[in-house]
Amino acid sequence: MANAVEEAGPARSLTMADGTPLKVALARATRRSKIRAFLLVAPLLFFILITFIFPIVDMLLRSVDNPEVNDAIPATVVELEKWDGESYPPDSVLSVFLEEIGDRSEEQRRNTGRMGARLNYEDGGFRSLINKSQRAAPKILESPMQFALIGLDEAWEDKDTWSALDGLAEQPDFADILPKTAALLQKWETGNSPFAEKTPGAEVYTEIFQEIAAAAQDGRIGALTAVIGRAHADVADLVQRTADSAGDIAEHPLKYALIGVDKEWGEVETWKTIQLVSSPVTFSYYLNAVDRTYDADGNIVMQPEWKQIYVQLFLKTIYVSIGVTIACLILAYPISYLLATLPPSKGNLLLILVLLPFWTSLLVRTTSWIVLLQTQGVINDTLVFLGIIADDNRIEMIYNMTGTIIAMTHILLPFMVLPMYSVMKTISPSYMRAARSLGANPLVAFVRVYMPQTIPGIGAGSILVFILAIGYYITPALVGGQDGQLISNFIAYHMQKSLNWGLAAALGTILLAGVLAMYWLYDRLVGIDNMKLG
Amino acid sequence: MAIPSYAGPLERIWYYLYRFICAAIFFFLIVPIIVIIPLSFNAEPYFTFTPEMLRLEPEAFSLRWYADIVNNEQWLHSIKNSFIVGIASTLVATTLGTLAALGLSRAELPAKSLLMGILISPMIVPLIITAAAMFFFYSAPFGTDYALAQTYTGVILAHAALGTPFVVITVTATLVGFDKNLIRASNSMGADMPTTFFKVIMPLILPGVISGALFAFVTSFDEVVVVLFMAGFEQRTIPRQMWAGIREQISPTILAVATLLIIVSTMLLATIEILRRRNERMRGVTY
Structure with a gap:
């Protein structure tokens, strides 16, 4: 490097005592001081990245994270990928599915439960559907015919059907065509005892199906229905229908068995939904957060009317925040002006009236508003005492939107006053005097000369109050009642009560994006470095 | 901002009206914090002033909610x-x-x-x-x-x-x-x-x-x-x-706790103010 410099120009470059060129030494020193400055920041940076940034990013990822179906039925998901998505999934898929959800290990049961909860967000009936199927799965795999016959027709589950068949078991015509079934039925303990089983065991279903199928093949089914039809026309009809579908059932026993567990399994849509939710990444929480959802074909559609709450809620949160910001602006402007124009001794004294609320605990201030505003509270008592309102006609000022707005305005007012005050303090009174001496009346002088100079303060205070208001949780939760709840309260609700964490994360991400956008604006207008506290 | 001697009657009315508005806003800021303090001495478990309290009868006031804090493990x-x-x-x-x-x-x-x-x-x-x-x-x-x-x-x-x-x-x-x-x-x-x-x-x-x-x-x-x-x-x-x-x-115990917290915040505010002034003095900044 040193040679390079020497060759570049005829003049000898300056060097340090040890012979290194000055330029190199300077670069080295600058780099060293950069590193030293960074080392001072590094511990906090590391701390904030670990304890704060990482958790936030981790939570935001939950809004698209979709592991539940994949965790519970990974092999089924692989099988479903080969499925055409139009016809009913083949029995090979169903047997994999049943084996997976039928596993009784604790881990599998937990995963299956989570999958049920996840699918439930898409369609209300899924949780119970999955639970029922989980219990039935081992039995279906062992002998599917019981569920399959019930899936074909619920009459196979009726006590009447079986008592009718049981009554016929003695008859030679019946026993001739269905010999094994008749033998089993004769052993079956029926009767009117309350402990007697409603329907016979699974093996009877298996036998009767095979024998009906055989009868249907060799043409004796007409004779059988005739025998049964003499006493029980409806059962004969049932047997006939079973015989008609015997081929299809024999081919797809698991499909009919699942339908026997719940009719929902008969719909191709059910499988489409599972396939849709099986992707490891989902946008459905975000769609949910803006009142939209996927239909079974994967198209984005509006939620049913009664589920459309979040867009409304975001708008309400924005309106309330704007309302609170405007209220703070109107209240802060006159007193900031007064504080800035009074002589410092008086001004500082009055400033305490702003700073004391600022330093007082949020919960203390919220409690005070409950004490003041409740129906048996100080303000209502005073109004009754003064005869302004009747005792039985007290005003509802808390546990509703009014209470939220009043309390939030009070709590956020200092955040508006302080930046405005610091801007107004720097405005020289000479401008106003000059305007007056040039003939402006006081109003014109104030509006055209003073107010434009306060715009930075208005901007800084308004954005700060708006940012704080839009993420407010405590005050609405305590004094908001039913209609005073804002977006933060719903995030808390989904975190703690409904446990729909993906939706909570999606709502949170949208809120955070809004706040960061406002913050960016604040940084452009005011600069973080100029942020003043207290 | 004292009222200038050349101010007309309209300006004078506005001046006093403005003072009144400011007083009302300061009242709004500070009253919720002040009102809690006397209520924390209420002898009755109510969140409002009893007629006895307004007549300043000594029996209407008590320290029972403060005793509650001291006696409450939680x-x-x-x-x-x-x-x-x-x-x-x-x-x-x-x-x-x-x-x-x-x-x-x-x-x-x-x-x-x-x-x-x-x-x-x-x-x-x-x-x-x-x-x-x-x-x-x-x-x-x-x-x-x-x-x-x-x-x-x-x-x-x-x-x-x-x-x-x-x-x-x-x-x-x-x-x-x-x-x-x-x-x-x-x-x-x-x-x-x-x-x-x-x-x-x-x-x-x-x-x-x-x-x-x-x-x-x-x-x-x-x-x-x-x-x-x-x-x-x-x-x-x-x-x-x-x-x-x-x-x-x-329960009014909360009001007693709130009063204690107000005292803490007043002390913090005083400390911050003293420090701020000291800092300004040391930097030679004078307002």
């Missing part, structure tokens, strides 16, 4: 917790925050605005999001079983993270008027880094560090959302206990 425990968590998190936040502010005030620091953005982000992100995120993370940090949720360590770390931005901002602001030649002078006279730091830098920035520390302390002392999500019953702080009190069984 309140005492929460007061102790608030101080443990508050002080520990303030120590962490102040140490890390002051070091970082020293680094941030150096002109050579690369990517300064990005770093500043990251470091003060705990102040910007809405608390509910912070609380939810910390709940997930501290329950199983990096997928391990070493759960920090429902432990003192977890709550202290969370509150320290929330408090650092205030330390960074106040100390950085103090360092704006700091004369770098003092460090060079100290170095040239043979002082090593630690000596320079403790003998030269620290005494000058101490007001800023203390007010930053007070901000961090108040942040922790007043924080309830993260505690709601993350802390167990064992780590209940004063705000958490008040939250439960307001939501479940509201």
